[in-house]
Amino acid sequence: MLIVQKFGGSSVADAEKVTRVAGIIADTYCDNNDVVVVLSAQGDTTDELLEKAAEINPKPSKRELDVLLSTGEQISVALMSMALEKMGLPVVSLTGWQIEMSTNFEYGNARIRSVSTDRIRQELDKRRIVVITGFQGICGTGDITTLGRGGSDTSAVAIAASLHADKCQIFTDVEGVFTADPRKVEGARKLDEITYDEMMELASLGAQVLHNRSVEMAKRYGVNLEVLSSYVRKPGTQVKEVVKNVEQMKISGIAKDTNVARIAVVGIPDQPGYAFKLFRALANAKINVDIILQSIDRDGHNDISFTVAENELEKAFAILRERKDALGYRDIYAEKSVAKISIVGAGMLSSSGIAAIMFEALSDAKINIQMISTSEIKVSVLIDEKDTDRAVQVIHNKFFG
Amino acid sequence: MLIVQKFGGSSVADAEKVTRVAGIIADTYCDNNDVVVVLSAQGDTTDELLEKAAEINPKPSKRELDVLLSTGEQISVALMSMALEKMGLPVVSLTGWQIEMSTNFEYGNARIRSVSTDRIRQELDKRRIVVITGFQGICGTGDITTLGRGGSDTSAVAIAASLHADKCQIFTDVEGVFTADPRKVEGARKLDEITYDEMMELASLGAQVLHNRSVEMAKRYGVNLEVLSSYVRKPGTQVKEVVKNVEQMKISGIAKDTNVARIAVVGIPDQPGYAFKLFRALANAKINVDIILQSIDRDGHNDISFTVAENELEKAFAILRERKDALGYRDIYAEKSVAKISIVGAGMLSSSGIAAIMFEALSDAKINIQMISTSEIKVSVLIDEKDTDRAVQVIHNKFFG
Numbered sequence: 104m105l106i107v108q109k110f111g112g113s114s115v116a117d118a119e120k121v122t123r124v125a126g127i128i129a130d131t132y133c134d135n136n137d138v139v140v141v142l143s144a145q146g147d148t149t150d151e152l153l154e155k156a157a158e159i160n161p162k163p164s165k166r167e168l169d170v171l172l173s174t175g176e177q178i179s180v181a182l183m184s185m186a187l188e189k190m191g192l193p194v195v196s197l198t199g200w201q202i203e204m205s206t207n208f209e210y211g212n213a214r215i216r217s218v219s220t221d222r223i224r225q226e227l228d229k230r231r232i233v234v235i236t237g238f239q240g241i242c243g244t245g246d247i248t249t250l251g252r253g254g255s256d257t258s259a260v261a262i263a264a265s266l267h268a269d270k271c272q273i274f275t276d277v278e279g280v281f282t283a284d285p286r287k288v289e290g291a292r293k294l295d296e297i298t299y300d301e302m303m304e305l306a307s308l309g310a311q312v313l314h315n316r317s318v319e320m321a322k323r324y325g326v327n328l329e330v331l332s333s334y335v336r337k338p339g340t341q342v343k344e345v346v347k348n349v350e351q352m353k354i355s356g357i358a359k360d361t362n363v364a365r366i367a368v369v370g371i372p373d374q375p376g377y378a379f380k381l382f383r384a385l386a387n388a389k390i391n392v393d394i395i396l397q398s399i400d401r402d403g404h405n406d407i408s409f410t411v412a413e414n415e416l417e418k419a420f421a422i423l424r425e426r427k428d429a430l431g432y433r434d435i436y437a438e439k440s441v442a443k444i445s446i447v448g449a450g451m452l453s454s455s456g457i458a459a460i461m462f463e464a465l466s467d468a469k470i471n472i473q474m475i476s477t478s479e480i481k482v483s484v485l486i487d488e489k490d491t492d493r494a495v496q497v498i499h500n501k502f503f504g
Numbered sequence: 505m506l507i508v509q510k511f512g513g514s515s516v517a518d519a520e521k522v523t524r525v526a527g528i529i530a531d532t533y534c535d536n537n538d539v540v541v542v543l544s545a546q547g548d549t550t551d552e553l554l555e556k557a558a559e560i561n562p563k564p565s566k567r568e569l570d571v572l573l574s575t576g577e578q579i580s581v582a583l584m585s586m587a588l589e590k591m592g593l594p595v596v597s598l599t600g601w602q603i604e605m606s607t608n609f610e611y612g613n614a615r616i617r618s619v620s621t622d623r624i625r626q627e628l629d630k631r632r633i634v635v636i637t638g639f640q641g642i643c644g645t646g647d648i649t650t651l652g653r654g655g656s657d658t659s660a661v662a663i664a665a666s667l668h669a670d671k672c673q674i675f676t677d678v679e680g681v682f683t684a685d686p687r688k689v690e691g692a693r694k695l696d697e698i699t700y701d702e703m704m705e706l707a708s709l710g711a712q713v714l715h716n717r718s719v720e721m722a723k724r725y726g727v728n729l730e731v732l733s734s735y736v737r738k739p740g741t742q743v744k745e746v747v748k749n750v751e752q753m754k755i756s757g758i759a760k761d762t763n764v765a766r767i768a769v770v771g772i773p774d775q776p777g778y779a780f781k782l783f784r785a786l787a788n789a790k791i792n793v794d795i796i797l798q799s800i801d802r803d804g805h806n807d808i809s810f811t812v813a814e815n816e817l818e819k820a821f822a823i824l825r826e827r828k829d830a831l832g833y834r835d836i837y838a839e840k841s842v843a844k845i846s847i848v849g850a851g852m853l854s855s856s857g858i859a860a861i862m863f864e865a866l867s868d869a870k871i872n873i874q875m876i877s878t879s880e881i882k883v884s885v886l887i888d889e890k891d892t893d894r895a896v897q898v899i900h901n902k903f904f905g
Binding site: 118121122152155156158159160162163164166167168170171173174177178180181182184185186188189195196198200201222245246247 | 519522523553556557559560561563564565567568569571572574575578579581582583585586587589590596597599601602623646647648
């Protein structure tokens with residue numbers, strides 16, 4: 104088999120961890136697999152480099168920031184190769200430019216366009232382990248770019264897709280994808296399998312196991328993903344197109360997101376165009392609006408409530424205030440102490456009443472629902488932030504208890 | 505003018521120093537020059553990286569070591585670019601592979617083959633300051649190589665040669681090339697000019713201002729070098745083919761080298777081939793022999809004394825001991841507490857009696873000369889190590905006092 108293995112920064116943070124991870128790679132290689140490894144920068148390297156930059160220039164260009172930050176993964180791949188060399192294994196490290204990981208020009212948040220597999224194939228043909236820098240590429244002018252958040256996961260999936268790898272393993276500090284956060288929710292269990300769509304919903308809902316860009320890409324190119332632990336050697340969670348839902352579980356997982364704020368815009372004229380103007384103003388400022396609730400007409404006026412990310416609240420609020428006259432509303436309120444709880448499951452598609460079970464669990468626990476949003480495989484509710492953990496637990500008990 | 509400016513690791517060791525050096529670059533640029541900057545890794549970066557490697561594998565491959573170490577200069581060029589950006593100047597950093605600094609395959613000690621000037625020219629045409637990583641290149645397979653000791657100087661000269669730059673300025677922590685070490689020798693003065701050949705003799709004699717490889721290359725391609733201080737803004741020493749020796753100085757400088765040991769091989773048969781065998785054995789082990797003194801025949805036997813670098817003494821001694829029978833000598837002695845004092849000057853070529861002046865100075869000071877070696881532009885003597893500083897001072901007084 105040809106296996107791509109990706110390890111994050113905390114998995115290669117120091118000499119001991121590098122050596123441990125080298126052991127995992129060595130075992131995979133010695134099981135007669137071709138192995139391509141993708142690495143992030145070691146633990147705090149990126150922060151240290153950012154600090155160095157900030158001392159000199161608090162607002163450096165993104166181009167030079169990428170030149171700086173991309174050294175982090177290069178250090179990781181060299182050190183990992185040295186660890187594998189010490190085990191007597193044939194290995195070669197390669198950088199983003201050496202594998203021609205071609206991206207667009209968006210420094211700091213570049214999108215992958217293509218990966219050349221020539222050099223990787225050459226090295227694999229020599230039976231070498233190939234250790235590649237994640238998170239980085241080069242754009243058309245031959246300049247260094249970085250891929251932004253979740254970049255190394257995306258690198259790994261792109262490389263796996265280009266090589267038509269049999270498997271792309273994403274090693275993390277958790278054992279896989281759980282029905283809920285196992286550190287917080289009693290009875291949370293690891294899933295053996297999950298669909299790409301479910302994984303994406305869970306990722307965007309703050310499950311923080313895999314970044315959405317990588318799952319999206321894995322889905323598009325049919326890459327078999329596995330999320331597993333770099334500390335415990337056991338199977339993780341397979342992410343794939345169709346899962347055999349042996350357990351007949353109605354939902355796959357429960358996620359919470361406390362980085363949420365609610366804005367209420369009160370007294371908007373109930374005429375065509377006013378709601379549009381409001382959301383257009385936010386969209387122009389690249390502010391994502393999530394759950395939207397529009398109240399029933401009273402005296403020719405509407406109220407609109409919606410949620411934004413808490414760290415964008417201030418910006419959103421300022422934009423709406425500035426345009427008070429144009430938007431025609433009477434008043435505006437913000438509320439930060441809210442949380443979004445979501446249940447995700449491909450099973451919802453074929454099974455009715457899932458949302459009702461969730462609402463019942465919350466009602467039994469006397470937790471008030473402020474807003475509701477549903478999609479084909481997801482139901483989200485907005486509740487008071489102080490009820491967050493309790494809400495996740497009672498919903499988990501209801502579905503998995 | 506097109507000026508290449510090279511700054512070493514200590515000149516860019518921290519944020520403050522980077523900013524100071526950026527000031528020098530900015531001034532040069534704002535004087536309407538095209539500026540190409542070549543940088544080494546910051547202060548201790550290389551040592552820190554070597555330490556990281558040693559923790560994981562005390563004997564890593566040279567290839568992976570080069571992948572690791574080359575990140576040091578990349579960090580430097582990114583930070584320097586950020587400092588120049590902060591001053592509002594147009595700047596771009598480039599790595600060894602981005603300028604196609606092509607080398608042979610000798611990882612850790614690669615030789616430069618060629619530099620592509622396309623990208624550099626493009627950037628200069630946009631009136632940008634171009635900041636390039638020293639010390640590193642890529643070999644034919646597109647792998648990263650480093651150039652070994654003095655590598656950044658050599659990078660700077662190679663880039664200056666390829667661009668036909670008007671000047672290549674090597675910034676150091678001294679103000680130029682001195683007639684002797686100014687920290688040790690009273691009355692030592694800075695030279696305004698020096699020839700390539702003189703510079704090379706001084707460099708190999710331990711003056712440690714410029715590495716020989718870079719001076720050799722500068723001579724071959726006629727690059728105008730200048731050695732100057734990154735702390736004091738005044739003209740340094742020009743290194744060129746022919747100097748106007750306005751001061752009519754007979755010598756350019758005095759150098760000392762205490763990393764010297766003397767080996768005496770006693771009682772070698774005075775027959776053809778014995779001396780040859782001895783030096784062949786050392787050459788095969790890549791041990792450089794410097795001054796050689798052969799005594800007059802006594803009873804059909806010779807004594808041969810010669811010097812080697814002190815850190816190679818043990819190895820040389822072991823080789824000669826092993827081959828005692830084949831080499832036919834009677835006994836062998838080593839002496840570590842010796843030093844080599846040299847005077848260097850292109851003026852010697854046309855001026856006789858220079859050596860005599862040196863010997864007179866030493867004789868007046870009652871310093872015994874153990875061995876003598878001369879070349880066209882150099883006279884070296886071996887003396888007791890304890891007399892080193894005194895010898896340099898009395899010779900300096902004689903020539904420059």
